[in-house]
Every structure is written in structure tokens, then in C-alpha cells.
Amino acid sequence: MGEVKLLGTRHSPYLHRVIWALKLKGIPYEFIEQDLDNKSPLLLQSNPVHKKIPVLIHGGNPIAESVIILEYIEEKWPQNPLLPSDPYEKAVARFWVKFADEKGLSISKVLQSSGEEQEKARKESLEMLEIIEEHAPGLGQKKFFGGDKIGMVDLTLGRLAHWMGVTEEVTGVKIMEAGKFPRLEAWMKNFKEDPVIKENLPEFKDTLAVMKRHRETLLASK
Amino acid sequence: MAKSDVKLLGAWTSPFAMRPRIALNIKSVDYEFQEEDWLVSKSELLLKSNPVHKKVPVLIHAGNPICESLIIVQYIDEVWSSGPSILPSDPYDRATARFWSAYIDDKWFPSMVAFLFAQEEDAKKAAIAQMEEGLVPLEEAFGKCSKGKAFFGGDRIGFLDIAFGCFLGWLRVIEKAGGIELLNETQTPSPLKWAERFSSDIAVKELLPDTDKLAEFRKKAQAKMTANN
Numbered sequence: 001m002g003e004v005k006l007l008g009t010r011h012s013p014y015l016h017r018v019i020w021a022l023k024l025k026g027i028p029y030e031f032i033e034q035d036l037d038n039k040s041p042l043l044l045q046s047n048p049v050h051k052k053i054p055v056l057i058h059g060g061n062p063i064a065e066s067v068i069i070l071e072y073i074e075e076k077w078p079q080n081p082l083l084p085s086d087p088y089e090k091a092v093a094r095f096w097v098k099f100a101d102e103k104g105l106s107i108s109k110v111l112q113s114s115g116e117e118q119e120k121a122r123k124e125s126l127e128m129l130e131i132i133e134e135h136a137p138g139l140g141q142k143k144f145f146g147g148d149k150i151g152m153v154d155l156t157l158g159r160l161a162h163w164m165g166v167t168e169e170v171t172g173v174k175i176m177e178a179g180k181f182p183r184l185e186a187w188m189k190n191f192k193e194d195p196v197i198k199e200n201l202p203e204f205k206d207t208l209a210v211m212k213r214h215r216e217t218l219l220a221s222k
Numbered sequence: 223m224a225k226s227d228v229k230l231l232g233a234w235t236s237p238f239a240m241r242p243r244i245a246l247n248i249k250s251v252d253y254e255f256q257e258e259d260w261l262v263s264k265s266e267l268l269l270k271s272n273p274v275h276k277k278v279p280v281l282i283h284a285g286n287p288i289c290e291s292l293i294i295v296q297y298i299d300e301v302w303s304s305g306p307s308i309l310p311s312d313p314y315d316r317a318t319a320r321f322w323s324a325y326i327d328d329k330w331f332p333s334m335v336a337f338l339f340a341q342e343e344d345a346k347k348a349a350i351a352q353m354e355e356g357l358v359p360l361e362e363a364f365g366k367c368s369k370g371k372a373f374f375g376g377d378r379i380g381f382l383d384i385a386f387g388c389f390l391g392w393l394r395v396i397e398k399a400g401g402i403e404l405l406n407e408t409q410t411p412s413p414l415k416w417a418e419r420f421s422s423d424i425a426v427k428e429l430l431p432d433t434d435k436l437a438e439f440r441k442k443a444q445a446k447m448t449a450n451n
Binding site for chain 1: 273274283286288289290293294296297300301313314316317320321324325359
């Protein structure tokens with residue numbers, strides 16, 4: 001079927017969505033680490049429009065944008081499905097994938113800003129958590145959003161399992177108060193303890209160091 | 223399928239609401255349309271069916287609400303699978319269609335909004351420049367996706383045609399207001415010709431709003447939003 005290459009940076013939450021999908025489906029791939037300060041010809045050629053990671057290259061064909069990559073992987077390798085087969089349930093899952101993908105950006109903004117801008121991002125992040133806690137179907141009843149097995153919604157929300165904690169520690173800003181989101185907290189525990197996820201998360205202290213530097217560089221340039 | 227089984231909450235002014243309507247037309251599905259006069263108020267049904275975003279479009283099929291325009295289009299494609307296909311069949315082609323649809327929504331559409339809400343001349347000029355620049359990649363995208371055929375989707379209109387084509391109504395309002403040609407012979411000759419074909423397509427024709435009526439609506443909306451602030 002052609003070899004699979006994955007372009008990314010080691011501590012990217014978006015990269016990890018794709019790693020987890022490939023690992024859950026047992027697809028071998030070659031990881032090619034990228035330096036975003038010095039973009040490689042391969043990256044520029046594979047994602048000329050956005051010049052961002054992750055990019056999946058399958059049999060020479062590049063696919064960009066993590067959620068689009070997940071849909072591609074799901075269609076190309078149907079084993080261990082990440083989406084329900086029923087069209088309505090699939091549409092509901094896609095809704096929450098989109099929600100998690102778009103609203104999750106607020107957490108990045110908390111890391112990347114300070115003062116009023118950061119406070120606004122914190123409030124938006126909190127609102128995202130509140131909506132998921134209240135409205136996301138299956139949360140609290142099943143182990144994962146995907147049911148008994150991890151699915152695409154779980155992967156897209158994976159940011160909460162590692163990067164949100166890193167952001168909170170780097171900035172000193174609390175996003176998720178303990179005890180306020182019982183269903184989400186239970187999900188996070190299940191997600192982090194899953195063997196595939198556990199084995200494919202960077203070390204907390206390493207991501208912490210990288211994100212700390214990233215924040216310092218960004219704020220210095222403002 | 224009984225007409226009452228399929229209901230669409232939308233608005234004639236919303237390009238997003240147009241997307242599922244085109245899809246339902248392609249599949250020859252009868253449906254009940256409920257116009258949401260969102261400048262005035264949102265219906266109970268809309269608030270109940272889309273509690274998270276409270277926006278159109280929402281498709282209600284056999285009592286189940288489906289939200290987000292492109293998610294609805296994919297749902298329609300999957301449920302009414304005996305009709306003409308909307309998404310390409312090859313996974314890589316599907317990824318390409320999804321990529322450009324996301325580009326239009328995430329990168330290009332915000333510049334359109336920026337123009338429509340801009341008060342100062344400088345802001346308007348900047349937004350127009352951004353819109354023009356944003357359209358340029360679509361020339362190459364058309365070549366890649368259409369593979370020499372009439373539409374992004376090939377012989378018939380497909381996912382990306384719908385995703386982009388729904389904006390033609392507002393695009394024309396902006397072109398008239400700004401005295402410009404956003405789609406033009408120099409930079410975007412293929413999309414320019416495609417726009418004509420798309421607008422005349424039987425699944426689309428009746429749905430594209432009249433440019434003058436839309437411009438009128440814009441004035442009304444601007445007045446109302448200024449009054450509210």
C-alpha cells in the first residue's frame with residue numbers, strides 16, 4: 001500500500017493525534033522530525049499552503065491538517081475503527097471532533113499570551129470544558145467518547161490529557177479546577193491510562209521545558 | 223422518504239445553510255424548509271436542536287438533529303447513498319476536497335467577514351487584498367481536483383464545489399460594493415468560469431440569492447447591529 005511518513009515536532013498535540021491513530025490501527029510509519037524555525041524542503045513541498053505540521057505522506061501523497069489526516073487514516077485502514085458506522089452517530093462524533101479541534105485553540109492562546117488576552121483565552125477554555133461536560137454524549141456513561149474503545153473525539157481532545165496541564169504549570173493559570181468537571185476528569189484518567197496513549201506521550205518535564213521556551217520567545221517578540 | 227422526515231433549519235442569506243440544500247437537491251430528497259429570521263429571533267426548535275452553537279443550518283432527520291454544514295453534507299451523502307456521490311470515492315481525493323473546504327472556511331471566509339464588517343476605508347482595502355490573495359491558490363486547486371472536468375468534483379458538482387460555491391452570492395455583493403472582480407481572468411480564470419457553471423447547475427440555481435436583495439439585507443443587518451452596539 002505504500003510507505004507512511006509522518007512529519008512533525010515532538011511535543012505537538014496535533015502530531016500526537018496522528019501518532020495515536022496510527023498506533024491504534026497498528027500502522028508502521030517513519031517519523032521525520034521537523035524544525036519549524038528552519039523549514040525543510042520536504043515540509044514546504046508537502047504542505048505549501050500552510051507550511052505546518054503534522055503532515056502524513058502515504059505512498060508519496062501528502063495529507064495535511066490533523067483532523068483530515070485522521071479521516072484519511074480511518075478510510076484507508078478500517079481496522080479498529082475510530083468513527084461509528086451509523087451515519088447519525090458518525091455525524092455526532094464529527095461534530096465533537098470539530099468542536100474540540102476549534103475550541104481547543106483557546107488553551108494554546110493561554111500559553112501564547114498574557115494579561116487581558118490571556119484572561120480572555122482562559123475564559124474561552126473554561127467555556128469549552130463546561131460545554132463538553134454538559135453536552136457531550138456518552139461522557140460519564142462509557143469509558144471513552146468512542147464507547148469502550150478510543151475514537152476520533154477522544155484523540156482530538158487528547159490535548160487535555162497532557163498539554164493543558166503543561167500550559168497550567170508554565171503560565172500559573174488554572175484552566176480546569178479539580179472537582180468541577182467530574183465526567184471530564186474520569187475521561188482524562190481513562191484516556192491517560194490506556195496503554196497505547198500512555199506509551200505514546202512525551203515526558204511531562206520535557207514538554208514543559210519546550211513550551212516554557214516557546215512562551216518566552218513569543219512574549220519577547222510582542 | 224416522507225417529506226416530514228427531513229427538515230432543514232436555514233436562512234436564505236446564509237451560505238452555510240445553502241450547502242445542505244444543494245446536497246439534498248443532488249440526492250432528489252424532499253424536505254421541509256424552515257426559514258430562521260435570525261436578525262429577529264431564533265426559534266425554539268433551533269435552540270433545542272443546536273444548543274451548543276444555536277446556529278443554522280441544522281438538519282433534522284427522523285427526529286435526529288445534525289449540525290455544522292459540511293458535517294450535514296457528509297451525512298446526506300452517506301444516508302442517501304443510492305443518489306449521485308457528493309464526496310469523491312478515493313480516500314486521497316476525499317482528503318484533498320476536505321483540505322480545500324477547510325481552507326475556504328478557516329482561511330478565506332474570515333477575510334470576507336472582515337470586509338463586510340469594516341467601517342474604515344483602510345480596513346476595507348486590507349480585507350479586499352486578503353480576499354483576493356486568498357483566492358489565488360484555488361486556481362491550482364481547481365486544476366488538481368477537477369482533473370480537466372467542469373467542476374471541482376469532476377463531471378458533476380461535489381463536496382468542494384458546494385463548500386466554495388455557496389459563497390458566490392455574497393461574493394457578488396462584495397464585488398458590486400467594492401467595484402472589483404474577486405474572481406478574474408488574470409489570477410483565477412478557472413474558478414471564474416467554474417462560477418458560471420456552478421451558478422447555472424440545476425441543484426444550485428434556485429438557491430443562490432439575488433445580489434440586490436442580499437445587498438439590501440446587508441444594509442438592514444448593518445443598521446440593526448450598529449443600533450444594538
